[in-house]
Amino acid sequence: MSSDTIVEIRDLDYSRGHRQIFKGLNISIARGKVTAVMGPSGTGKTTLLRLITRQLVPDRGTILVDGVDISRLSQTELFRLRKRFGMLFQNGALLTDISVFENVAFPLREHTRLPNRLIRHIVLTKLHAVGLRGAADMMPSELSGGMARRVALARAMVMDPDILIYDEPFVGLDPISMGVIVRLVRKMNDALGISSIVVSHDVQEISTVADCSYLISGGTVAASGSPDELSNTRSELVRQFMHGMADGPVPFHFSAPNYAEQLLGRDTE
Amino acid sequence: MTGIFREIYYTFLDFLETFGALQLFFLRLLANSPSIFVRRFRLVVHQVYNTGALSLVIIMVCGLFVGGVLGLQGHSNLSRFNAEDSVGTFAAFSLLKELGPVVTALLFAGRAGTALASEIGLMKATDQLSAMEMMAINPLRRVLVPRFLGGVIAMPLLAAVFSMTGLLGAHVVAVSLLGVDPGAFWQQMQTSLDLRDVSEGIIKSIVFGIVGSLLAVWEGYNAIPTAEGVGRATTRTVVITAISVLILDFMITAIFI
């Protein structure tokens, strides 16, 4: 394994109940780059993130983080591993009962014994980086969706992680907020030398930031490469996804009995 | 026929599984309780406030009226035997041994239990618990244990407050309104009650506190992380707590007699 791969997924199988979600999935995430993981709704993108951080355990296959198989870690080693990850959840997942400042300070207070002044310093720096130093005293319920996500980003950054994971960071945002987040993803990655994994289905947005993209469909990698390579591919499925066509290999119609027969009521018997 | 038996068998198996999981969950809470109590005392204080102090008004109002009813009922029924003076004894026995712990537990389930379950369920639904896990913080220790401990501490105190205000209510009705002699009211009570009766009530309230908090935290933590799931979890909390409390009340009473 080369040293410029930070997360390596090999032959991953995972199923929930009777539904097989991944079958023989192979992905490698480059160190210091922004890697996008795309796919139609319901392909298990969020599940993949949970597997990487071992909130879920795969049925088969290995996940290596910095060359270490995470399925073999003990509880304490796992917690140490998780401190190297920062994760941005779909809706921010800010703790609703404490202020913005305390949310960002939360990991520091839990994991370190830093003096209050230093914590204040670090938190304000991180909030400044996402442009929300002025909102430090607000409660999460007072924030807009975009602001909540930026606070969550500041919180994810506060322990200086090696890997930042974004779960659908662009969903449900207005164009301005989206632009801000896109810029922040790039900025954090380049300025701090972090490796980023972005899960999304916003093809346009992701294309502007990603260095490399994986398109997941049917439990395995359907295509990979730079955004340009993907949009110029010949694969029907990739083209349908990248250009947002209603019908194609992913059919518009959910599988159903014959239309004419159903209307005439023949299948009811 | 075999179909029915199979159904019963699987339902029973299901029940055993859930029950076992609940026990394990309880043990995990207990195992983490001492260190949280010592090191994160502030979190526990916060939860005692949420479950205890904020339930105080409802508990006192209910206690006052339940006591008042006992005063009325006791007086009207005991006066048939010319024993109105025993109304204090009657009220104290009912409040200390049964109504105090049981009604408080039911109110606790309705006021604090639902709040706990929905709060935890909502934290789960909005990924707050997963976020904590990702920050290498164990939500069991950070979120569940303080809430559990808060409920366990608050419940016996609430029950005591309930019984006290209940006696006050009974006193107001029987002595001030119905003219029972205050000396007889208290003296009769004091001669017929002893510490065993009081401790029965306290033990009950401790047990109900543990069960009520455990079930609320459990239902919230295992809620299906959707709006509907959280709603269902809060309803289940009230129903299951009420049933468990009444069954346990019977069992503890049987042991004490």
Added chain:
Amino acid sequence: MQQTRSVEAGTGLFVLLGMAALFFLTTQTTGSDTFSGSDTYQVTARFQNVGSLKPRAPVAMSGVTIGRVTTVEFDPESLEAIVAFEIDSKYDKIPEDSDASILTAGLLGSQYIGLQAGGSEFYLEQGSEVQFTQSAIVLENLISKYLFSSSSGNATNSEN
């Protein structure tokens, strides 16, 4: 920070109130502490029949509770019941020849021991035995006595 402080103050208030309530319940609703501790002396008495007298029943003199029954036992040798009770040491001038009887509080109330003062100059003390006792009035005996006395009269009539 302001908010945390008021939370802590509220919690403190709540816990204090709860503790006060617990204290109130344990001390004010029970009479147990009145005669607990060392300030009592033990006295015994023998009765033919104690009725439904139970441990912890009050011992009263002139209607004032001065002590409490500790044990009620049957003596297989004398075939009598031995009742032990403790009396508050405050009341140490109770004549030795006082009379103990088992009385009922109210028509259907619980039973207690009533002491009737005697005239002796010696007083009851730790380990004394009350000599004069009067058994409990058992309602059934009373009724049957009444029935028998009247039915025996009837019987002679109906025999004729």
